[in-house]
Amino acid sequence: MLKNNNKILIVEDEAMIAEDIREHLEEGGYEVVDIAYNGKSACHLLSRRDIDLAILDIRLKGEMSGVEVAQFINAQIHIPFIFLTSHADKNTLADAKQTRPGGYLLKPFTRAGLLSSIEVALFNHESSDLPQLDVLNEQLPSPLSQREYELLIELKKGGSNQDVADSLGISLNTVKSHLYHAFAKLDAANRTDALYRLEQLARGKGPLGK
Known part of the structure; x- marks a missing residue:
């Protein structure tokens, strides 16, 4: 198998x-950095090791749940x-x-399903990456707000306006209002x-709107 x-x-x-997951991943060409059996161990490893993706049991036993580990990843590590x-x-x-996972995998799972996920x-x-807000705003005549930036990140993931509203916990009308202003600042029609x-x-092909 190619690495x-x-x-x-x-x-x-x-x-x-x-161990089943480790076997499937290694057969699929991935490198398994380690196995964490609880949330605290996971956070320790995430903080100290070079990791590209984490597979999280949503119902971990112990002090931290899988959701709490995901929240830690979003706040500190920023990996899928x-x-x-x-x-x-x-x-x-x-x-x-609310943690915006890259996907869900139901147990029992197949090797093909795991690797596909x-x-x-x-x-x-990788395709949802955007420059930092301050970098974007340096190239815009009118700066984007933090909320407008968050909505554009969600938009780039391909979701509908309703998906964006659900993900950020705001109303559909609020999404439409923020996008209206963001589009205007980007000089975008749609x-x-x-x-x-x-x-x-x-x-780096800015500034725009002129």
Whole structure:
């Protein structure tokens, strides 16, 4: 099997499942950095190791849940992750959705399903990258607000306006209002035009709107 450069952390409290995942990943050409059997160990490894993606059991035993590890990743590490789940209550799923995972994988899973989920999560993460807000604003006549920037990040992931509203916990009308102002600042007529303008900015082809 050909090797690739992606390093993966497995966060799973059931040893047999964790080893199955390791085997599937290594057969798929990925490097497994380590296995964390609880949330605290996962955060320790995430802070100290070079990791490209994490696979998180959504219902970890111990002091930290998989959702809390995901929140730590979003706040400190900024890498993609996917959730493993067999069943979860509505509140847990709602909390998980707010962390914007790269995907969900239901137990029991197949090797093909696991590898496909990882590929999609890595691709979406790479394609959703935007320059930092201050870098964008240096190229714009009228600066974007933090909220407008957050909406553009969600927009670049390909979701609908309703998906963006659900992800950020705001109303659909609020999304439309922020996007209206963001599009105006980007001198964009619509979503497609805005994404094209963002791509230009990412390549340093600003300023725009003149």
